[in-house]
Amino acid sequence: MGFIDFQSAFDMMWRSGLLVKLRKLGITGNILSYIKNFLTNRAIQGKVGDAISQRYILENGTAQGSIISPLLFLIMINDLPDSLCDVESSLFADDSCILKSGRNLNHITKYIQDNLNRIAEWCNLWGFKISLDKTVAVVFPL
Numbered sequence: 471m472g473f474i475d476f477q478s479a480f481d482m483m484w485r486s487g488l489l490v491k492l493r494k495l496g497i498t499g500n501i502l503s504y505i506k507n508f509l510t511n512r513a514i515q516g517k518v519g520d521a522i523s524q525r526y527i528l529e530n531g532t533a534q535g536s537i538i539s540p541l542l543f544l545i546m547i548n549d550l551p552d553s554l555c556d557v558e559s560s561l562f563a564d565d566s567c568i569l570k571s572g573r574n575l576n577h578i579t580k581y582i583q584d585n586l587n588r589i590a591e592w593c594n595l596w597g598f599k600i601s602l603d604k605t606v607a608v609v610f611p612l
Contacts, residue, residue, distance in 0.1 A: 471569040472582050474589060475604035476547075479533045479564035479608050480539055481531040484597035485509045488532075495545065507551065508538065530597065557585045575609065582607065 476482075488509070492502055509532060516523040532539040540563055550566070551559045560567040568589075570581045593600060 471610065472586060472607045473605060474566040474568070474586075475601040476564040476566070477599040477601040478591075479543060479598065480534050482598060483532050483543060483546055484530055485532075487596050488542060491549070492547055505538075505542070508532075508536075521540060547598075550589065550592055553587065553588050554585050556581055578609075591600075 474587060478515045478560050489506060491501070492505060497505075512531070512533065512576075513525050515525045532542050543563065544561070547561055547566070551562065554568065557568045557570045566589075568585050570578045570584060590600065592598075
């Protein structure tokens with residue numbers, strides 16, 4: 471079983487890619503315009519004591535803490551299981567899991583690694599990174 475964590479998932483979400491996926495799902499009109507406006511011209515600015523930093527426009531990501539951000543993230547990763555082969559998968563927010571059962575550990579390990587490679591390719595295509603510190607494999611003996 472492989473537990474996968476996407477690094478800075480909400481901060482790194484590729485906005486243009488999300489809009490492509492929304493259109494593929496048939497989302498158009500006012501809803502698409504609302505989401506596009508929600509994602510556009512987002513900025514950050516820090517304050518420490520009385521000092522205020524410059525304002526920086528964000529090129530990617532969605533607002534953490536917003537009620538719509540988890541849904542947008544799930545839409546963004548919804549097609550990830552389509553790129554996997556011969557494993558089960560589970561998606562939950564920025565944590566995902568792939569699993570394969572059987573008695574031959576070498577066989578299982580190969581399938582898990584092949585699919586981790588597929589996930590890495592998917593991440594490269596859609597602008598995500600896997601957190602190596604938080605991604606682990608676990609073997610549950612039968």
